[in-house]
Amino acid sequence: MQNAEEEVVAAKTVTITLDGAEVSGHPGMTILELADELGIEIPRLCYDPHLSAWGACRICLVEDETSGKLVASCVTPISDGMIITTRSKRVLDHRRTMVELMLASHPDSCIVCDKGNRCRLREIAADLGIGSSSLKRIPSYHPVVDLNPFIQRDLSKCIRCGRCIRADKEIAVVGAIDYAGRGFDARPATLLDVPLERTDCTFCGTCVSVCPTGALLERGRVSTVTAPHATRTVCGLCGVGCAVVIEHDEDVVLGVRPVETDGTVNHVALCAKGHYGLDFVRSGNRLTTPLLRRKEGFVPVGWDEALAVVVGEFTAIKRNRGGRSLGALGASTCTNEENYLLQKLVRAGFGCNNIDSGARLRTSSLMLGIQRVLGVCAMTNPIAHIREALDILVVGADPLTEHPIVGNTIKQAVKLRGARLILVDPVSQGLDAFSALRLNPVPGSYPMFLAGLVREVIRGKEVRVDDQSHRAQWLRYLRRFVEPFTPRRVEEETGVPSNLVVLAARHLRDSRRLAVIPGSGISCHSGAYQSGVLLAAIVLVTGNIWKPGCGLFPLAASLNDQGCMDMGSCPDRLPGYQALTDISARIRFEKTWGTTIPSDPGCDYLSMLEAILREEIAGLYVVGENHVMDGPDAATISNALTRLKFLVVQDRFMTETARLAHVLLPSAAFVEKEGTWTNIERRVQQLSQALKPVADARPDWEILTDMLHRMGLRCAYRTPWDVLCEINETVPLYRGITREHLSKEDVFWPCTDPEEPGTPIVYAFVPPMDPQDLLREMEWPAPRRPSDDYPFWLITRESLFLSKDRAATANSPTMKKASRDRPVVHMHPADAGQAGIREGSSVLLTSATGTIECNIGFSEEIPRGIIQASNTASQLFSRLCALPDRDSVSGTPFIGMIGVRVEVRDVLR
Numbered sequence: 001m002q003n004a005e006e007e008v009v010a011a012k013t014v015t016i017t018l019d020g021a022e023v024s025g026h027p028g029m030t031i032l033e034l035a036d037e038l039g040i041e042i043p044r045l046c047y048d049p050h051l052s053a054w055g056a057c058r059i060c061l062v063e064d065e066t067s068g069k070l071v072a073s074c075v076t077p078i079s080d081g082m083i084i085t086t087r088s089k090r091v092l093d094h095r096r097t098m099v100e101l102m103l104a105s106h107p108d109s110c111i112v113c114d115k116g117n118r119c120r121l122r123e124i125a126a127d128l129g130i131g132s133s134s135l136k137r138i139p140s141y142h143p144v145v146d147l148n149p150f151i152q153r154d155l156s157k158c159i160r161c162g163r164c165i166r167a168d169k170e171i172a173v174v175g176a177i178d179y180a181g182r183g184f185d186a187r188p189a190t191l192l193d194v195p196l197e198r199t200d201c202t203f204c205g206t207c208v209s210v211c212p213t214g215a216l217l218e219r220g221r222v223s224t225v226t227a228p229h230a231t232r233t234v235c236g237l238c239g240v241g242c243a244v245v246i247e248h249d250e251d252v253v254l255g256v257r258p259v260e261t262d263g264t265v266n267h268v269a270l271c272a273k274g275h276y277g278l279d280f281v282r283s284g285n286r287l288t289t290p291l292l293r294r295k296e297g298f299v300p301v302g303w304d305e306a307l308a309v310v311v312g313e314f315t316a317i318k319r320n321r322g323g324r325s326l327g328a329l330g331a332s333t334c335t336n337e338e339n340y341l342l343q344k345l346v347r348a349g350f351g352c353n354n355i356d357s358g359a360r361l362r363t364s365s366l367m368l369g370i371q372r373v374l375g376v377c378a379m380t381n382p383i384a385h386i387r388e389a390l391d392i393l394v395v396g397a398d399p400l401t402e403h404p405i406v407g408n409t410i411k412q413a414v415k416l417r418g419a420r421l422i423l424v425d426p427v428s429q430g431l432d433a434f435s436a437l438r439l440n441p442v443p444g445s446y447p448m449f450l451a452g453l454v455r456e457v458i459r460g461k462e463v464r465v466d467d468q469s470h471r472a473q474w475l476r477y478l479r480r481f482v483e484p485f486t487p488r489r490v491e492e493e494t495g496v497p498s499n500l501v502v503l504a505a506r507h508l509r510d511s512r513r514l515a516v517i518p519g520s521g522i523s524c525h526s527g528a529y530q531s532g533v534l535l536a537a538i539v540l541v542t543g544n545i546w547k548p549g550c551g552l553f554p555l556a557a558s559l560n561d562q563g564c565m566d567m568g569s570c571p572d573r574l575p576g577y578q579a580l581t582d583i584s585a586r587i588r589f590e591k592t593w594g595t596t597i598p599s600d601p602g603c604d605y606l607s608m609l610e611a612i613l614r615e616e617i618a619g620l621y622v623v624g625e626n627h628v629m630d631g632p633d634a635a636t637i638s639n640a641l642t643r644l645k646f647l648v649v650q651d652r653f654m655t656e657t658a659r660l661a662h663v664l665l666p667s668a669a670f671v672e673k674e675g676t677w678t679n680i681e682r683r684v685q686q687l688s689q690a691l692k693p694v695a696d697a698r699p700d701w702e703i704l705t706d707m708l709h710r711m712g713l714r715c716a717y718r719t720p721w722d723v724l725c726e727i728n729e730t731v732p733l734y735r736g737i738t739r740e741h742l743s744k745e746d747v748f749w750p751c752t753d754p755e756e757p758g759t760p761i762v763y764a765f766v767p768p769m770d771p772q773d774l775l776r777e778m779e780w781p782a783p784r785r786p787s788d789d790y791p792f793w794l795i796t797r798e799s800l801f802l803s804k805d806r807a808a809t810a811n812s813p814t815m816k817k818a819s820r821d822r823p824v825v826h827m828h829p830a831d832a833g834q835a836g837i838r839e840g841s842s843v844l845l846t847s848a849t850g851t852i853e854c855n856i857g858f859s860e861e862i863p864r865g866i867i868q869a870s871n872t873a874s875q876l877f878s879r880l881c882a883l884p885d886r887d888s889v890s891g892t893p894f895i896g897m898i899g900v901r902v903e904v905r906d907v908l909r
């Protein structure tokens with residue numbers, strides 16, 4: 001909100017004469033910004049609208065006729081009465097001199113430079129009519145350096161614009177590089193010239209994106225020619241959904257860059273996965289044709305034969321054993337339209353509600369708690385609002401690896417805008433260095449810690465007797481609920497010193513703009529539901545909801561989990577979170593589909609597996625996910641899938657799950673298809689097709705439409721946009737999210753009118769639960785203690801170079817180079833000493849369900865009793881989780897916190 005003084009300033013305008021015309025801007029605006037706003041082109045090299053202005057290159061010089069000076073327009077604010085000329089002879093002469101000086105030390109190798117026609121220096125030189133420099137050449141010999149798997153550096157092309165250094169400091173907020181040397185020797189470098197791998201660089205490639213010349217380029221680009229096509233689409237490798245431009249020819253991705261416009265979630269940034277990981281698309285491991293399992297193994301067949309078998313088998317099982325003996329697991333790697341079609345196939349074709357997805361494992365407990373308090377099952381505000389927050393509470397989240405753009409935003413808020421970060425996590429992580437307060441509750445004690453925190457937050461918050469608002473009701477009932485959780489008790493049970501609980505609460509209590517960010521460290525642990533309730537209560541009772549610069553930002557979902565859930569991949573919800581028991585909603589779908597749909601809930605993820613083991617489900621359709629690898633308890637899942645009478649897997653790769661299939665259907669990757677994609681902030685974006693699907697692979701929507709036809713269901717979809725039209729009709733949340741609307745802007749749901757802009761800030765779009773009922777029913781999770789057999793808690797973390805779409809990054813040659821094959825786990829040296837383990841030993845990590853072999857590293861930062869592990873492409877620690885170890889409310893397993901023992905296997909020599 002603006003105060004009165006700010007409003008007066010905002011209302012004032014400054015008038016100048018720009019190239020002969022009288023124009024106005026607002027105070028503080030630079031000449032360049034005003035010119036940009038008016039569409040007057042001033043060339044620039046060091047200026048980037050996403051970075052602070054440096055005024056270093058002097059290309060944007062303009063003439064101020066009032067003072068007679070040449071000024072750098074990117075750093076000169078407008079002032080009343082200025083008379084500015086952007087293209088006077090004097091200005092052009094100076095620009096030419098500056099460009100010629102740069103070209104004098106620049107190699108004449110444009111014809112083979114990867115930057116091609118995107119080189120800003122060449123472009124500006126050409127506009128000024130400069131072919132090559134008339135000045136004496138200034139030798140600038142620097143070898144081309146392949147710095148790491150990602151970046152190639154050619155300092156002979158560096159023009160010292162400092163964009164890479166500012167991007168590193170202001171966008172990635174890492175500080176890995178700065179200027180070294182002086183004069184002609186000045187160059188961007190790491191401290192003491194150590195390799196980037198030995199700095200905190202995350203290889204996000206933002207420095208490459210902002211480099212105006214070919215000084216920084218993607219290493220391993222498959223072609224040095226300028227890409228003939230550039231397609232704007234969405235990166236589908238995590239839940240952020242960055243807007244990207246894919247540079248490509250007919251067949252291959254040649255490069256990826258951010259879209260670089262302000263309306264996107266990522267502006268000018270990407271992460272390493274999005275920037276360099278899309279080479280998985282042309283991996284030689286792609287499935288290229290449908291495969292049928294025969295005695296001799298998989299044999300390739302045509303689509304017609306494969307789909308005839310699939311439809312024939314599903315129909316036979318339905319006829320002989322009933323529709324409830326079928327089910328499907330979709331599809332966080334698929335578009336909204338594809339998820340919509342999959343649940344339609346299950347509900348209208350199979351005749352049951354046995355539909356779920358991997359999103360349940362990642363999100364459901366936490367989101368259920370949040371939804372019951374706030375009436376929202378997603379982020380309440382756009383990610384960009386975190387940047388405006390004054391206080392940020394991150395609980396059990398590791399944004400820098402799982403949602404890197406969110407991680408950057410938090411760092412920007414802290415480092416560049418002075419926000420206070422309170423970090424709550426049993427183990428250390430990348431945000432530690434940015435935190436003002438760091439609290440380490442013991443694993444499994446989040447609900448207890450949060451109850452104690454809420455108790456202190458609401459102390460002294462008065463409620464008027466006649467105040468019947470949702471917030472007031474929560475304050476009344478919460479007070480009673482959290483009363484027993486005194487700071488002393490919290491200290492005893494969580495290990496967090498009582499004074500720090502009180503201090504954290506004091507910061508939160510009075511915060512005017514508080515962002516609360518829980519993550520997978522909560523959602524996959526015990527008590528996730530209770531934690532969700534308490535975190536939502538914090539934003540509600542402190543008044544940090546339904547306004548900019550604050551809110552709740554759960555980071556549990558990944559890929560298109562949000563769209564998958566929105567589109568009804570749930571056994572008890574129709575698309576748009578409409579309850580199966582909502583008769584009018586059911587009738588709407590029945591009318592549209594021309595068939596009846598069952599009203600009783602189906603099996604969720606785990607109950608589907610249990611029903612398979614009991615032989616109640618005989619046929620399963622798995623789309624785009626690898627449950628044997630990604631799910632809990634790999635052995636049990638594998639056993640269940642093997643017992644199926646008929647398993648169909650539709651995927652891009654021969655995954656561990658695909659190997660068990662009776663029929664394998666090759667599907668398109670996200671850059672090979674169209675549709676819509678919904679990110680974790682409820683932002684719906686248009687996915688565009690850059691490449692043709694490899695060989696005979698087909699987009700999932702096309703395969704599903706074919707199957708719906710063959711099952712005799714009504715479906716007149718010629719493109720995914722026809723499916724979106726149906727979604728507009730049947731799903732109120734998405735009614736206004738039409739293709740035409742998306743072609744103009746990203747849209748946040750709910751959006752019920754195509755003429756309206758959508759709802760970036762949301763609260764209570766479904767009725768929240770009555771706090772008295774909710775708190776009365778809320779069971780307290782049983783404390784989980786390590787057992788004698790499994791005395792350590794294994795806490796898992798993601799790797800920066802691995803997507804939750806494991807199959808994608810595991811098949812990306814670049815990501816494989818960057819990530820480890822063999823997992824390394826870390827433990828406290830004192831724990832290791834007691835177990836007779838030496839650093840570097842090869843160890844066996846054993847849980848109640850299995851064993852993983854890994855190498856051991858030591859870290860004094862890891863609390864005693866904890867082993868910390870990072871997933872690798874080939875080894876996920878969730879496979880050690882036991883299925884019965886699950887949340888009592890949502891039924892999801894605790895894949896982030898597993899009891900293990902560690903034994904020496906071998907000592908490395």
Ligand code: SF4
Pocket residue numbers: 235236237238239240241242266270271272273274275403404405
């Ligand atoms: Fe953005 Fe996520 Fe893709 Fe990285 S993986 S570029 S953060 S969408």
